[in-house]
Amino acid sequence: MSGGELKDLSETDCPECSAKIRIPSDAIDGEIVTCPDCGTGFELEISGSGTVTLKQAESVAEDWGE
Numbered sequence: 001m002s003g004g005e006l007k008d009l010s011e012t013d014c015p016e017c018s019a020k021i022r023i024p025s026d027a028i029d030g031e032i033v034t035c036p037d038c039g040t041g042f043e044l045e046i047s048g049s050g051t052v053t054l055k056q057a058e059s060v061a062e063d064w065g066e
């Protein structure tokens with residue numbers, strides 16, 4: 001992991017390719033954003049403290065979170 005905390009709501013790094021993804025200032029929890037670089041879609045998870053986490057929208061996943 002590189003970077004650590006995501007403090008700015010306006011921009012964050014793509015977990016896939018590290019490109020900058022712009023987050024609308026009025027983004028809501030569950031909103032979908034798309035990386036302009038790799039085209040991966042992410043679902044925003046916004047915590048009560050305002051921390052933004054990107055969750056891959058098209059998850060194939062095992063649940064490895066939490």
Ligand SMILES: [Zn+2]
Pocket residue numbers: 014015016017018019035036037038039040
């Ligand atoms: Zn990307």
